[in-house]
Amino acid sequence: MKVNPLPAIRTPTDCLWLDDLSTAVLVTDENLRLLAINSAAEVLLGLSRERVVGGPLGHWLRLDRHLGTQLQQALQREQPVTLRARRLKPLRAPEFLADLVLSPLHAEDSSGRLLLELTAIDRQQRISREDQLRQQQAISRAVTRGLAHEIKNPLGGLRGAAQLLASELDDPGLREYTGIIIREADRLRSLVDRMLGPSNLPRRHEVNLHEVMEHVRGLVSVQLPLGLRVTADYDPSIPDIVADRDMLVQAILNLVQNAIQALGDHGEIRLVSRILRQYTISGKRHRLVARLRIRDNGPGIPDEIRERIFFPMVTGRAAGTGLGLPIAQSLVQLNNGLIECHSRPGRTDFDVLLPLETAS
Ligand SMILES: Nc1ncnc2c1ncn2[C@@H]1O[C@H](COP(=O)(O)OP(=O)(O)OP(=O)(O)O)[C@@H](O)[C@H]1O
Ligand SMILES: [Mg+2]
Known part of the structure; x- marks a missing residue:
């Protein structure tokens, strides 16, 4: 098979067309130095293009010697190579399992290039689990x-x-x-x-997500025990979205109240907002998604209910009705979003994911 020549890559911006791909793509030169990295790869690996381009791929991906050798060998080949289910431990992101496709390319000056496509298997599993959860x-x-x-x-x-x-x-x-x-x-x-759950259809207007978060912070701050702090870390570049503000306030309030109840008298709740690129919500891929994270450093969700917390009447609290989370999930879904949860003792994250633009 003849390998197609790669369009010229002189500056990282020559590769902006790669941003339209949902697969994480990285391009290196023959010494495995990064020439380009697309948005999906930035998100997956926790890297920023400006910082990493020009640097050694091995450093940012923390390649072990075996994988490093396989990449070198791929450069010499004529055909793409697929490596299945490799565990990657990137420097700036949690480790994950990925399928790698390594395609050797030839630049105009006939020097070698390697194009790496990474597909996180964990993420595929997340999407199918999400489908299952939606049906249930x-x-x-x-x-x-x-x-x-x-x-x-x-x-x-x-x-x-x-x-x-x-x-x-x-x-x-x-x-x-x-x-x-x-x-x-x-x-x-x-x-x-x-x-x-909510009986009304959403009444959509322009909503500033940080105003929503700050409103909830204000609501709960009057009843906070002295040893409990709620801090905020927002990405000011997140644009307004069209959504039902009251529904979002209620959903985030339910999440923050759960965090307060889980923490008791001491602890910290962090409200964090970020933009994610190329993210799939309910089977639809979105170019840009706002992630509103409610993080607490409490005991975590009890193991025995972890898989079922979004179902009605599932509670780990004596005084709980087990409705806060299913209601929050319905409210966010009515606004085309999704709530995800990751929890372990000392760190529980509830992420409210809301598309910033229509699905592509
Ligand atoms: N941040 C958190 N940390 C630890 N456990 C949590 C957290 N958020 C939720 N949970 C667990 O999930 C359960 C379900 O939460 P949910 O909000 O649906 O119901 P509830 O808080 O028990 O009752 P309600 O919200 O209806 O008053 C909680 O009882 C708690 O055990
Ligand atoms: Mg609750």
Whole structure:
């Protein structure tokens, strides 16, 4: 197979066309020095183009000798080589499993070039897990809706009958009992309504995501224990999005309240915003996505519920109803986004991912 010549790469900007690819792509010269790196690779490897171009690939990818030799050999070949399921330990990002395609290319001056395509296998698994989760949530929502309907009708009758009975009773002691029936019926109704989740369609306007985060920070700051801090680290370049502000406030409030409850009297909650490039949400690839991260240094999500926290009625707290997270997830999904969670003792991240532009 004849390998196609690579368009000239004299400056890193000659490679901007690579940014349209969702696969992480890096190009090196024959000494494995980086000539170009696309946006997907910047995100995957935690690198910035300005810093790494010109430097040795081995340094930023922390290549072991074996892989380094395979890259050198690939440069000598005529055909692309695929390396499956290699564990990479990049200097600036968590390690991950990846498939690598190494394609030797010939530049105009006939010096060697190597084009590396990296596909993170963990990320593919994340997407299929996300699909599975979405289906399970849809089933659980359908069951909840059916159940809620069956509960609400007789509950209305029960409440009405208790009110009629109360009007017939002279004895205040007996009226106390009807009062209990009415109050409990109301409590059950509001629980069922919460289980049903948001009933309105989003009312979309221009929303500043940092205003949303700061609003939530203000709301919770009045009830914070002394030993608990909420800090903020925002990327000011994130543009406004078109979304339902109140829904986002409610979703983020639920997440921050969970973090406060998990921390108890001491700890730190960090509100962080960043832009991600080429990110897939619910099967759609987006060029730019805002990630609003709520991080706490509490005990982490208990193992036994970790896989189910987005389902209704799953709680690890004695006083919890287990509705905060499924509601937050529905609210964010109504705004075309997704909440993801990563948790271990000492570090729990809830990420609200919201597309910054329409899917490509
Ligand atoms: N930041 C966190 N750290 C540790 N555990 C968490 C965190 N956020 C959520 N959890 C766990 O997930 C469970 C489910 O959270 P969710 O908000 O859905 O319900 P809840 O907080 O128990 O009740 P509700 O929000 O309805 O009052 C919590 O009970 C808790 O065990
Ligand atoms: Mg909660």
